[in-house]
Amino acid sequence: MTVSGPRRDTRGIVDAAELFARVRFRRHEPAPELRPYVDNYWFIDWDLSAPYASHVVPHPSVNVVFQRQGEGSSGTASGEVAGIGLDLFTKKLMGVGRVCGVKFRPGGFRPFAPARPVSAWTGRRVPLDEVFTGTGDASVAAVLTPETDHARVAALDAFLLTHGPEPDPQAAQAMALVDLVRTDRTIRRVSELARVQGLSSRSLQRLFANCVGVGPKWVILRHRIHEALERAEAEGFLDWAGLAAELGYSDQAHLVRDFTATVGVSPTVYARRLSAP
Numbered sequence: 001m002t003v004s005g006p007r008r009d010t011r012g013i014v015d016a017a018e019l020f021a022r023v024r025f026r027r028h029e030p031a032p033e034l035r036p037y038v039d040n041y042w043f044i045d046w047d048l049s050a051p052y053a054s055h056v057v058p059h060p061s062v063n064v065v066f067q068r069q070g071e072g073s074s075g076t077a078s079g080e081v082a083g084i085g086l087d088l089f090t091k092k093l094m095g096v097g098r099v100c101g102v103k104f105r106p107g108g109f110r111p112f113a114p115a116r117p118v119s120a121w122t123g124r125r126v127p128l129d130e131v132f133t134g135t136g137d138a139s140v141a142a143v144l145t146p147e148t149d150h151a152r153v154a155a156l157d158a159f160l161l162t163h164g165p166e167p168d169p170q171a172a173q174a175m176a177l178v179d180l181v182r183t184d185r186t187i188r189r190v191s192e193l194a195r196v197q198g199l200s201s202r203s204l205q206r207l208f209a210n211c212v213g214v215g216p217k218w219v220i221l222r223h224r225i226h227e228a229l230e231r232a233e234a235e236g237f238l239d240w241a242g243l244a245a246e247l248g249y250s251d252q253a254h255l256v257r258d259f260t261a262t263v264g265v266s267p268t269v270y271a272r273r274l275s276a277p
Contacts, residue, residue: 011226012086014055014263015273016233022052023093025273028149030102031157036175037108037165041156043105043149044099051094055066057229057262058085060212062109062121064102064128071096079128079140082114084213089266100143100152102160106219107174107211111165118213132163173197174211177204181216184224188248190211190216212216224248228255232271240267 010016019025023046030038046052062084068077075096090243110118113131121131129135143155148230177197187193193216194204208216224247231243244255260266265273 010233011230012057012059014057014229014270019054022046026048026149028153030153030160032158034157034165036172037105037111038160039103039105039108041153042099043152044101045097046085047096048094051092053090053092053266056089056091057222057225058087058089059103059226060084060106060171060214060222062104062118062213064104065125066140067101068098069095077137077140077144079135079143080125081121081128081131083118083126086123086214086218088262098144100156101187103176106178106213107171109213110171110174110211111168114162114165114166114168117210118161122213122234130196135159148183170207170213171211173208174207177207177216178212178219181219185246188220190220193220221258222262224255225259228267229257229263229270234266242247 009113013019023044026043027040028043029035030041064079065082066077066079068075070076075098104112107118109121110257128139132139139159140143143152143159146152146155177193180196183194187196190201190204194201197204199207199212204216208219227247228243240255241252244252247255249255256267259270263270
């Protein structure tokens with residue numbers, strides 16, 4: 001199965017091919033006025049005869065998640081704000097279910113919830129109405145009930161436009177810096193990122209805590225692991241020593257330690273699993 005939508009990379013999804021063989025996974029773009037803040041909408045529907053555990057290495061992004069377990073009106077539905085996860089995220093899927101998610105750009109959630117620093121939500125999953133006051137079952141049903149992707153996208157657009165965004169120059173600055181980390185491999189240290197922006201390291205740390213939710217060092221390291229995962233998925237056997245040098249690691253052992261701590265298995269074991277029939 002192919003991934004539809006605005007982006008086709010699988011960064012962060014552990015064994016993406018295995019997941020896509022079991023669920024319907026799509027990505028869609030939000031309304032134009034939301035695109036500076038929202039990376040994509042992601043939809044998953046499943047009907048499984050046996051439980052399946054999916055694993056994701058989280059991005060430095062806040063997500064708003066609408067989910068239903070079970071069929072139609074008999075299912076259990078909820079909405080939540082998922083702050084940036086610091087550890088490998090595992091979700092057990094069973095029976096029939098649906099998820100409609102909003103993945104914000106790193107820094108892009110702040111204009112929708114400016115009352116608290118984004119770091120207040122890091123490592124937490126909280127009910128929707130704890131962040132967006134006045135939301136309830138009707139808001140959740142409006143997103144999960146439609147059977148067409150087009151209608152679900154429209155419902156998410158309406159929800160977000162009701163709650164913002166409020167222009168925030170600091171959030172815009174943070175989004176630009178995280179995008180620089182993602183696209184410029186020469187940015188390997190916090191001091192280098194601070195120097196590019198003309199900030200002190202302390203000011204950079206404060207900006208990231210307020211607008212991104214994690215520190216710049218965490219963002220730099222996480223993008224390295226995402227790239228290693230995607231390369232392993234796409235290329236199979238990898239020259240891990242060469243990749244370590246390419247990603248700015250001092251040696252292969254350092255990459256192996258970070259990869260194993262984040263994904264839960266070593267690069268060698270992960271590659272072996274991908275190649276297994």
